[in-house]
Amino acid sequence: MANVFTLDALREEVEKEYAPIVLVLPDGKEVQLRNLVRLPKKERAVALEYLKQINELESNSAEGVDTLVDVSVKLLALVSDDGRALAKELGDDLSLVTKLLNVWMDGSQPGEAKSSPA
Secondary structure, three states: OOOOOOHHHHHHHHHHHOOOEEEEOOOOOEEEEOOHHHOOHHHHHHHHHHHHHHHHOOOOOHHHHHHHHHHHHHHHHHHEOOHHHHHHHHOOOHHHHHHHHHHHHHHOOOOOOOOOOO
């Protein structure tokens, strides 16, 4: 017997698996951070470039730390549905930016493969 799926059911499953992270700002506004795999192709390419820059940065100098914060805020703003508001709230707080970036990256990891019944 064949497995039958509906496109709507698959979409619902994808929505659950790759749901955005919702961040509540101090003014009560909710900002959604979209999962990397849910970004449109062009935005995903830019996000991957930012991630590459972050991974290559030397953060043992003041300039490196400043660049790390700048690129991280750009990445978070890109994946956000209100990047301007998010960037304003984050400012240049290295610890806050790093923490949110880690939360987003953890949430953007693909789920583990489900084991087969066999």
